[in-house]
Amino acid sequence: MTERFIQSIVRAADVLELFLSAHQELSVKEISEKLGLSKSTVHGIIKTLEFRGYLQQNPDDLKYRLGMKLFELGNRVSQQFDIGKIARPVIKELVEKLKETVHLVMFERGEVIYIEKLDGPHALRIYSQVGKRAPIHCTGVGKAILAFQAEKEQEQLLAGEMETFTEYTMTNKEEIKKQLESIRKQGYAIDDEEIELGLKCVAAPIFDHKGKVIGAISCAAPKMRINEQRLKTVIKGVKQAANQISQSMGYKDVLVHI
Secondary structure, three states: OOOOOOHHHHHHHHHHHHHHOOOEEOOOOHHHHHOOOOOOHHHHHHHHHHHHOEEOOOOOOOEEEEEHHHHHHHHHHHHOOOOHHHHHHHHHHHHHOOOEEEEEEEEOOOOEEEEEOOOOOOOOOOOOOOOOOEEEOOOOOHHHHOOOOHHHHHHOOOOOOOOOOOOOOOOOOHHHHHHHHHHHHHOOOEEOOOOOOOOEEEEEEEOOOOOOEEEEEEEEEHHOOOOOHHHHHHHHHHHHHHHHHHHHHOOOOOOOOO
């Protein structure tokens, strides 16, 4: 059965999603040009969103910005992220144990999104930040999630051109799929300077009560601090934390031996 969507609502969503980029304020003309819609169409959408509190107009330059209604909805959504509440003490414990930065990501509609980041004593200025999306083919968290998708989903997620971030970024689909087989067997993934030079990450998947992968946890540090001597300790800590969160989410199995 073919899904039917209401075009006006889709366009309204498109308008709101423009503000997910660096644009804090946009004029009717700018929105019209970016979406390829007429000014009259955009004006009608904007005025409706403004009426309901989803947008508000700056009286100084007459441009539009996100309204407080979205802030209210965002707070309500964050309250529903049980995984964040469950994972927070586990993440804190892992940071105290490893003395490194730890991330928690969610997997939603084919995208990996950072929802928690707790720095260790050596804070890192790295790619990740809460709310940011992560490439799925070359981050530890992305590969940890990708490895536990069905083959059809893997094909879809790896379709199209993959961005190269460093000289170590893997973009060959067949090579990535071979790596995913190993990740699935061992229960963890490693990003070795694939997203950022000098950075190494160890990640493990998180599962819900249905056995479905819903996110991942990772430890990130300069490569010199996750050397061969320390790697086993980091892997063990990350896998234990991932399993602890998964079991708290209702997962009844331990995927691999720790």
